[in-house]
Structures are given as structure tokens and as C-alpha cells.
Amino acid sequence: MQRIGVFVCWCGTNIAGTVDVKRVADALRNEPGVVFSAEYQYMCSQAGQDMIKNAIREHNLTGFVVCSCSPRMHEATFRKTAEAAGLNPYMVEIANIREQCSWVHKDMEIGTEKAIVLGRTAIAKVNLNAPLTPGESPVTKRALVIGGGIAGIQTALDIADAGFPVDIVETKPTIGGKMAQIDKTFPTLDCAACILTPKMVDAAQNDKIRILSYSEVTDVRGFVGNFSVTIKRKARYVNEEICTGCGLCTEKCPQKKVPNEFNLGMDTRRAIYIPFAQAIPKVATIDADYCTMLKTGKCGVCAKVCTAGAIDYTQKDLIMEEKYGAIVAATGFNPISMEPFDEFAYSQSKDVITSLELERLMNAAGPTSGQFVRPSDGKHPHKIVFVQCVGSRCAGASKGKEYCSKICCMYTAKHAMLIRDKYPDTEVYVFYIDVRTPGKNFDEFYRRAVEEYGVHYIKGMVGKVTPTGDTLRVQASDLLANKQILIDADLVVLAAAIEPDKSARPLATMLTASMDTNDFFTEAHPKLRPVESPTAGVFLSGACQGPKDIPETVSQASAAAAKVIGLLVKDKLVCNACVASSDEAMCNGCSTCERVCPYGAITYADKEFRMPDRTTRIRRVAQVNQAVCQGCGACTVACPSGAMDLRGFSNKQIMAEVDAVCK
């Protein structure tokens, strides 16, 4: 027979405001097994915990129930209290009378009644609780970073700095991500490449970092500390070890008409290419979709000109299996498609471009070698119109994205300012709904665009853009003047909303990491655990978690690295004590549990059993690897013979709780 203590918390007025805590404590005192019952203002305080410890000693408690907030808040606290007083921590149950009771009820009578029922339920469970001891699992001291943009690079550098090996898996032939495509960065206007490429070089030269470019994660198994990841290294038809990156092949390749994705299709590249001059690794890649040799077997120019002999047309995709202790998702973002917003004539005119295209157009290494000209006729534009919030802040998925893309206000101010600075003969108009510039030196930056550079900021949205002859007729609202205005512009720049990279959704499925409706990764807690995924061992870095600018991305990347390091320094991880176990006498060997287990924790073994008639029989029975089991309980539901049970949440305990609720 258990000797149970009950402790009812007021939580100030949070609970005591709608629940008569004294009545709850009095009612629960009469429940079977209860030998002590009390209430207190804050059970989680030091004084409250001391009260529990004293009661354990004075009344020889074998277990206790705390009627308080959600177990997500303080279950760990009270388990520690139990341990400090010599009790097994799994002899503690929490009755959630705050989130599930006082916060949702307004009537004291109803609230109190429900709190008593919840307390009675927890007591029924403690009556059947048994002491549990968690197992331990080893930690593979190595991290995987998925995505090689500024977020992934920073996370990898910081982890490597602490002495742990890191692999960066990047789908593109080079690391660098979106930042490599950006010309200048706000609010300091320093050149993006000048601050990014040294970091790329650092990553390449760091002997703890391995860069797996042109590769994809195709499968993830295991759990925190012990992930097993399958990585596909796509065939680049060039031997990475031998290629010197001289670039001769990229000059001689006769296939010249491949749209250059690095310049967003505004110019062309060859079928064998190096994305940009500072690419890392600086090796050529053959684009199999365009290479004549790979498609028809006739050509071979690149192999002929390669002095290093690095070209290998027979190369195949390579599948590798690697073990990691922690995984960081850093899959980044993309601008959304402008197709649904044809009122802006993006598909009708080459002179309607997105902001990222403008970055390439202004970049010295871009399609126009930094000449700011119209894509249609190569003429210098004089009137430029910027449209903000294209596809951001929309109601419903049919219109666009519901969220604010966060970075557009600042980069538009940057673009407007740079254009006015370099070409004072231009008129620049920015149509805005709101200018959102929170951030260090951000609003000052925007004000400079207006006050020093004479950028015309107009409150209102553009309704439509009509290509008319040489120019683009922009019809827009000037809300403050209460006018509809027409501007004949030479160039229109759309601040396209950003969305998570398409690879994020399948990756989240592999990682069993949760996502929001917009496919951004969800953090474990929006305020207090912003760089961790709710899945243990999976961390978040950069824009895959939400729209972010570079400074914020780098901060989050370093924060994720700190969390990874905190995990990798541990030699052993304490496992969950509430794991599944199989009653071998009842197991019929059907393998159902093995099939439903998402963690691969269940195996089958042949075992000898003594039968009642003194003969022996070999039977196939399930065995749970307790270091691998995460206690999800799927097997206990699937088991047709009722052999599987979850420790701490056994079928008996759950049924006792149901009985207590229904009493």
C-alpha cells in the first residue's frame, strides 16, 4: 500500500482565483492511499518544496501528487524534489489544475469540482506507480548541419571551434547560399561577398569541417545522440579530389545556353560550370540536364581540355551512411513565385524584376557586370518604382503568405539609397503599406534614404502595372493625398515575399521535427527555446525557422551551435525511463510492434520457454532496446495480445485514471 501526499498549489491567484484550494486539499485527504494533504501559495518555491520534503520524511510518503500547473512547467522540478528527499522521482504525479482547470473555468464551483476530479485521477495513478530507473545512451560526438548558407556556415564554424567534427550537407555545388547572391548588406552597406567569402574559406580550411556539397540527406534514423543519416552525394561527373578549379572547361564547353540560376536566369552559363568565382569547393560540376556528352555520348570537350584529368562521365550518385549526435536544420528560404501576381506584369515585361534579381543586376559579378541597366534593352533606367509587400501579409493561402517577410523594408531602402547614390539622375519611388524597421540602426537607415537621398516614399499600394511602349505604366494609390497616381516607370522592382525552401518539408518528416502551416520549422518554445526543435537533438538555424535578416540569422546560428556543443560534450545521455517493455509470456511474435516503432527500438529474438507440461518450446518474442525507445507508446496500442506496455503509463494505470474520472 502506498503512502501518498497531496500538495495543492494556489499559484497566487492563478489557481486560487477560480479553485477553492482548501476544499480540494480536504476532499483529496480522504482518497485511498492518501496520508497527508495540504495547500500552499507557491509549491514550486523553495518554501513549497521544503514543505514537500518535510512531509515525505514525517509521514514516510512513498509517492505524492502535486495539483498545480502543467507538468511541462514543473514536473522536472518536483521530480528533483522527490529525489532530494530520497524518493524515486517517478513516484510523482502532477494534476494540472491550472491550464486544464482554473484558466479555462470562470465559476468557482465548477473549477473546484474539476480540480478534485483531476487530483483524484492522479492519486489513482500514483497508487499503481512503481519506481523507475532511466537507462543511459552514448553520444556520437559529431554534428550534421543541413544547409550551407550563412546560417549553416556559422553554426558549423562555431561547433568546429569547440573541437567537434561537423559535416555540412549542401544541395548546391557550392556553399554560400542566398548571401552569396546579395550585393550589399544593410544597414552598413558593406559588400556581402567581402564578409561572407572569408567565412566560406574558414569553413573549407577548418580540419573539423567537412563540406558535402551537391549532396542531399535522404534518410534519418535514430534519436538524440545517435542519429544515423543517409546522404546522397549527387554525381557531378568531376572528381572533386583532382579538379583544381582552373575553370578552363567552363570556358570551352560548347553548350552555352544554360540558364544561370546563380544570376536567377538573367544570363546563361555552360553545361559544366562553377557557380561563382569564390565558390567553395571550387570545383566544376556538369549539369546532366544540358551536357551533350551525357545525353548523346558525343562531345567530350571538357575532358579534352582538363589538364588534371578530373572529368569522369561514368560517375554515379554515391550513397553514404554517417553517424551524428546532433542535427541542425539550416535549409533557408526562397523568394516566392510572382506568377499569382500578374497585375504587376512580371511575366509580361523583362523590366519588372524581383529584389533578388536587382541584387544580381547591381552586382559587379552579375549578368551586367554591375551596370545598372534595364534587362529588356540595356538602357539606363531613370524612373524606378519599388513595390513592397508583394505576396506578404495576405489573407489566406490563395492570396499569398500571411506573415510579414521582415527583410523587405530594409533591403528596399538599401536598393533605393544605392541607386540614388550612384545615379543621381534617377527618380526612385517606394510604395509602402507600413515601413517596418525595428533593429539596431535600421530606422535611421530608412530615414537617411528619405532625408538624405531623396527617395520618394508613398503610402499606398500599386494596383497594376501595364507595359506601354517603352515604359511601364504604374497605377497606384497615394493614400495620404487621397489620389490615384500614374507613373511611367522604366523599371519596377517587386519585394517578393520569402518562403521556406521546398526541401524543408520532406526533411522535417525525416527528422520528425514539427513545422507550422507555412512550412517554417517550429521551435521548442517560441520565447525560451527558440533554436531547438521539439524533437530532441534537432536544432534550428536561420530562415528555416522564420524570416530573418543576416545579423539575426548569424545570432541564431551561433545559438544553435551552443546548444549542439552543450549536447556533444556529454559522454552519456540519460534516457527516458518511461519506455515500452514486452511481457514475453503474452507476446505472440506477430511483429506488429516492430513495424509501427518509429525509432527502430524493437527487435525479435527466439527464446526458450518452459511449458506447464515440463517440456520446453522455442518462441519468437519482442525485445525493446531501452536506450532507443522514446516512449511514444505506438507499440502498446498496436500490440494485439496486450503484451506491450509502457512503463509509467501502463494500461492498468491509465484505466485506473479513467475509473477515477468516472467515479
Add this chain to the structure above:
Amino acid sequence: MTHSDRLKEQILRTSGVNPLKCMRCGKCSATCPSYDEMEYHPHQFVYMVETGDIEPLMKSESLYKCLTCFACVDRCPRSVEPAKLVEAVRLAVIREKGGNRLHTDDIPAKLDDDMPQQALVSALRKYSK
């Protein structure tokens, strides 16, 4: 409940529009082909209904300048549907006693060879009780 509160409620109910969804971007007015003809512009309709300032709208000729082309409805990023508000205010006017804007007797005078019959039917539906 005051008269203007009642009017507002009637207009919100007949239009099915929630003006609180508006983020005041002005794309409705930017896109409106009848903008210059209208005393009150589409974005003002949304704001004035929201604040309950409906009587000036009811007196305004703007009600009959709206082409019901639904460009504002199509392009509104917040799905506010301003044209439906204009329609609802127009309905509120013609439902008032003597609110007819178009009488069947007037039609013969308006007939002209280029006008499709459907326009007449539609105008009757829109402007008369």
C-alpha cells in the same frame, strides 16, 4: 443602438464584409478604374463603414460610379472585398422609401442600339426596388 449603428450592422450583414480585415494598403483604390469619377474611393468605403460613417456614403454619387468590375475584390491582399460594401450601401439606399434610381418608365428613353439588353436588366436589378 443608434441609427448609424443599425445602418452599419445592416451593411455588414448584407455584404458579408469584415472591414476590420483591412490593413489600409490602398490597393483597391490603386486598382479602381472609376477612381477619378468617385467622390469616396474604395478604401474610404471600407474605412467609413468601419467607423460607422455611412450616411455620407449613402448620399454620394460614388455609389453609381462603381462599375462593379470587382478588380478591388480580386486584388485585395486581405480579401476584404470593397465592391461588396459599395453594393451593400447601394442596396441600403434603394431599399429606403422612394429610393428607386431607375424606373421602368424611364427605360424607353434610354434605349439605344448599341446597348445590350442585359445591361438594362442588370441596371434595373441594381438600381430599382
